Amino acid sequence: MPWGTFAVLLGNLFVLHATWRWVYYVSVIYAAICLVGTAIFYFPPARPLQDYERTRWQQLLQLDFGAMLLYTGGLTSVLLGLSWAGSPGHRWSSASVAVPIVVGGCGFIASFLYNFTLVEGLARPLCPKYLLKQYRKFTASLVVIFVGGMAYVSAPLTNHKRNSYVGFGIQ
Amino acid sequence: MTGLLPQGTLYVYTNDPFEIGVMFLPNGFGQLFTTAIMPLFLHYTKRPKYYIIVALVVQTLFNALYAYGISFHKSAWIAFQFFGQGCFGLITIVTVMNVGLHVRPSELGVAVGLLGTFRSMEAVLGLPFSAPYYAQLLTRNWRDVFLLPHRRMALVGTFHN
Numbered sequence: 254m255p256w257g258t259f260a261v262l263l264g265n266l267f268v269l270h271a272t273w274r275w276v277y278y279v280s281v282i283y284a285a286i287c288l289v290g291t292a293i294f295y296f297p298p299a300r301p302l303q304d305y306e307r308t309r310w311q312q313l314l315q316l317d318f319g320a321m322l323l324y325t326g327g328l329t330s331v332l333l334g335l336s337w338a339g340s341p342g343h344r345w346s347s348a349s350v351a352v353p354i355v356v357g358g359c360g361f362i363a364s365f366l367y368n369f370t371l372v373e374g375l376a377r378p379l380c381p382k383y384l385l386k387q388y389r390k391f392t393a394s395l396v397v398i399f400v401g402g403m404a405y406v407s408a409p410l411t412n413h414k415r416n417s418y419v420g421f422g423i424q
Numbered sequence: 425m426t427g428l429l430p431q432g433t434l435y436v437y438t439n440d441p442f443e444i445g446v447m448f449l450p451n452g453f454g455q456l457f458t459t460a461i462m463p464l465f466l467h468y469t470k471r472p473k474y475y476i477i478v479a480l481v482v483q484t485l486f487n488a489l490y491a492y493g494i495s496f497h498k499s500a501w502i503a504f505q506f507f508g509q510g511c512f513g514l515i516t517i518v519t520v521m522n523v524g525l526h527v528r529p530s531e532l533g534v535a536v537g538l539l540g541t542f543r544s545m546e547a548v549l550g551l552p553f554s555a556p557y558y559a560q561l562l563t564r565n566w567r568d569v570f571l572l573p574h575r576r577m578a579l580v581g582t583f584h585n
Contacts (some may be wrong), residue, residue, distance in 0.1 A: 261430050262445025269441050302530050328545070377534070384535060388504030391535055394519040395542050397476055401483065401515035402543040417545035 320379040323364035330357025429490075429505055436495045449504050454510025463517050475518045483511035516543070 267275040304312070334353030337343040343350050368378045385392050429451060433444050458479075466472060486508030493501035520539060527535045 258449070258456045259445075261448035262442070262452075265441030265445040300438065301533075379534075380538060381531070381534060384531055384538075385525070387526070389467065391523055394522045395539060397515060398519045398539050399542040399545070401480060401512055401519075404546070 315377045315379060315424045317368065317379040320367050323360045323367060324379060327357045327360025327362075327364060330354075331361065333357070429509070432490075432494055433501070437501075448505070450502050451505035452507035454508075455513045458510040459513035459517055462514055463521070464517075466518070468520070472518045472522055474524075475514060479511040479514040479518070482507050483515070508568055518568045 263274050263279075264273075267273060267279075307315075330353045334350050334357065337353070338345050340352045365380055368380045369382045385395075430444050430448050433447050438444060462475075466475065469475075486504045489504045490508060491503045492499070520536060523535050523539060524532065527584070
């Protein structure tokens with residue numbers, strides 16, 4: 254984050270004196286250096302969960318695919334509805350706006366209910382209930398960063414496809 | 425805001441890319457100060473809760489002051505960004521540190537992942553509602569936004585196309 258200090262200045266200088274593609278080239282170069290550095294110098298513990306009895310495939314199957322589908326699908330659908338709303342042919346009262354928002358909202362809420370009730374004993378839920386119960390230790394921070402995230406509001410505006418909320422939701 | 429503030433500078437003050445970059449520097453230094461320097465003192469003061477409260481208050485205050493600064497006072501518009509944007513980095517650092525200290529290491533991956541998810545989720549949900557307000561703010565017709573809801577909604581499409 255601190256390296257964003259000169260981001261706009263450097264980006265505009267790239268546009269002035271080279272091409273805007275260099276904004277992305279620099280990101281690729283930076284990411285490549287980080288990737289090589291991580292591969293060479295970073296050695297995390299092989300089994301941070303101490304689950305030595307499980308194979309890698311079993312670990313993969315423990316991921317909460319149901320909640321992932323409901324969460325990403327629901328959020329993408331809501332954003333699709335919001336991005337269509339008000340545009341020509343999509344009035345706020347029209348079905349093409351209401352249906353994606355309602356269906357997506359239900360899917361989004363269902364992802365949490367699914368975590369809380371249906372798969373209580375699942376090993377790796379996407380949003381664990383026991384974690385959210387730790388209000389002062391965890392949930393309060395979640396609320397704070399949710400509110401503070403307003404500063405991120407314009408992140409999609411930097412996208413060249415500004416009306417592509419579907420793409421942003423997938424990201 | 426990192427994308428929107430330079431856009432505001434472009435629409436209101438100058439179309440010189442170099443000057444836009446220079447005007448953005450206090451914003452960048454604000455983030456540098458709060459993400460790299462202020463956390464150095466966190467373990468001396470030992471009051472992360474107060475860091476969060478102060479950061480949220482300052483961020484809210486100066487985000488509101490953008491509405492005053494833009495198009496009225498160029499220097500204020502530049503200076504407000506130092507405080508308004510810088511606090512976001514501090515909030516991120518302190519909340520992640522708070523979770524890192526309290527959550528078990530085996531749950532840390534999910535916990536920090538959820539923090540990142542909620543940080544971005546607020547933004548993607550807030551944008552479609554806030555964009556028309558920002559758009560009108562930039563064009564100085566903000567009165568219409570609050571008085572005519574149907575026009576406000578119609579602006580969502582025009583702003584993004």
